[in-house]
Amino acid sequence: MVKIGNISLPEFPLLLAPMEDVSDPPFRAVCKDNGADMMYTEFISSEGLIRDAIKSRRKLDIFEYERPVGIQIFGGDEDSLAMAAKIVEVTNPDLLDINFGCPVKKVACRGAGAGVLKDIDLMVRLTSAVVKSTSLPVTVKTRLGWDDETKNIEEVAERLQDVGIKALAIHGRTRTQMYKGEADWTLIGKVKNNPRIQIPIFGNGDIDSPEKAVEYKNRYGIDGIMIGRAAIGYPWIFREIKHFMETGEHHAPPTIEERIAVVRKHLKLSVQWKNDVVGINEMRRHYANYLKGLPNIKEYRNRLVTIKTEAEINDVLDEIAVKYQGYEIDKTPIELINYHEKCPVD
Template sequence: MALVKIENIEVGEFPLLLAPMEDVSDPPFRAVCKENGADLMYTEFISSEGLIRNAAKSVQKLDIYDYERPIGIQIFGDKIESMREAAAIAEGAQPELIDINYGCPVKKVACKGAGAGILLDIPKMQKMTEEIVKQVSLPVTVKTRLGWDDSTIRIVEVAKRLQDVGIKALTIHGRTRKQMYKGVADWTKIAEVKNHPDIHIPIFGNGDIDSPQKALEYKNEYGVDGIMIGRASIGYPWIFKEIKHYMATGETLPPPTMAERVDVAKRHLQFSLEWKSERQGIYEMRRHYTNYFRGIPNFKPYRTQLVESEDPQFLFDLLDEIGHKFEDTFMMA
């Protein structure tokens, strides 16, 4: 297979991308995903208004580290001029690419005309993208959804118009905004874009990939250039390694041992404490613990302590205790 390139950036033969997820895809989480095989990662989405106003939370999301490369900074907003200015600020942080969020379905974003909301105004979407492409010298990519609802699916037209104004890759989540994260992602529509004779940029599929078997099945059936993984990676960064191994060998890797789970959880927590405030670092780790230790019988008392404690040392000691008490849980027979 030929290497997939986003303009001049090589991202592998069949790249696995880490989705930009709010309060998830921060540097601590990206670190453990990169270690486990993520080929291209994105920051959490960053408000264009926050960036141009120098809001601390937005500016902090520009933090990127050399070991993460290649990495894209993702921005969102509903005002063309603000998005253009924000793209220039993001370029100053020296990522490999700038990504535009046209897919976020949450009400406070989409109903203001940003994220997936712009799918109701495709000419504006095209104009905004064109202005951002003109503004920056880095490759610009887009993540979007199929449409606002079933009656507004024009994803092939969207892809052609965005390609025409200069984007270098497109990721498509196979749901409409109305679906949110319910129902099943429709990859046949993603395949229509990928297989259209006028489309020449890489097309990445997103939605419902939660196992190595499904990743290979969708790769073969829909012909996409790579896959973006979101929710299945939360608390389970090993998903990238497992998919790559299965695609290369046809064999399923054994699940990570308890020692591996505890080690990654502790390093993730340590980085989270260092990168954010202690309180925020502890709080934002809580969404990951359930998946780090999914499948352990009688784990509820420990999970309760993990998500309620605000004492870092207690958490590290508790993780060690979990490692010792359940050390044989994920051992292969």
């Protein structure tokens, strides 16, 4: 069993990574259904919370079925982060996570997210301020460093543990890499195997198959895996990894009926949580990923992203279910989507 403060997780938990514009409550719900052991909200600006920004406040919404769930905040000012932590605590999540890993320009170049990797002393002060301001378990998600010359994650892990964090998730890239190249887990393994480190260490980056999850678990000794991009349009990744770990065999890929059922639930929750217009518009980014692998699906996909009512969308989903009934989608590698591709490094 893995412990994060007073939170008990399975022996080797699978965590859904916080992803901006992706890991909202509807998406978290379908991932939870398929085996995610713990999840996080999209990251929330500390300044936005303090200003009572509507979008930031809305991201605080969590539901009982999600637990354990963490709320993630980001910022570059000690007082603002501490105040935001107090606001978060009122909403009663299971833990509070600090984002020191977001690489996008609008965050990192304003001294927050991965931008804090340029100043480890500041990172420690920010973390300490949050820990002191809340009774919630505080965790951190970060990267190896700012660039290849500043891969200081080993020092970061020790110092953040010393100021009171209860777990650390590490993405195996630097900020300048964004999502390019292959994630380097060797330093994640070194952090985990450092005798000074007593908190759980979760690895993140490029987990796109059950085989890789097992390989990295055994090779690096980490306490669990955080999965992000591989779950976009494929929440079944969690159950497939768990099944492979338990049996050594592959779980059957989702049937067309399962795919359609998940799309329907995701759509229904999206509309309920956001409203008809926003919920339907924001679902459009998901259809291509959910339906990937079906032949000649483009016509249906084009209709799904243009029609404007939930009833019409469900009618198209009915057509897809009938047309592809019994169709077995070949097991193909899960696509790791670069959901920050429109956000330049410089």
